[in-house]
Amino acid sequence: MDEFTGWAILEIMGHRRLGGFLSEQAIAGGKMLRIDIPGPNETKTSQFYNIGSVYSVTPCAEEIAKAFALKHQPEPVARWELPQLPNAVIQSADTSFDEDDDVLF
DSSP: OOOEEEEEEEEEEETTEEEEEEEEEETEEEEEEEEEEOOGGOEEEEEEEEEGGGEEEEOHHHHHHHHHHSSSOOOBBBBBSOOOOOHHHHHHHSSSTTTTTTTOO
8 A cells, every 4th residue: 555645634633633744754663654734934843643643634735734734833842841951051052042931942
């Protein structure tokens, strides 16, 4: 059977829905499903999922997947999800990170 590669709406365990370009990718010797999720201003987020966590895949036109993706953007990592970083690490990082921001990326 051929691998599916293309634009689709991906549902993960029936709880999370994402629009984007799907493909398979081998990671650590196993197959993972990769979704490249288009964002605003030509940005893109890539996420990988175990095939067993997929509830459904609905192939669709690129325009539909992109429109869906813009309304269902994945949340970035929030500061409360990470341990406190030492100030030396924050100051040496090559980012515009502000300690008062809620988001690291």
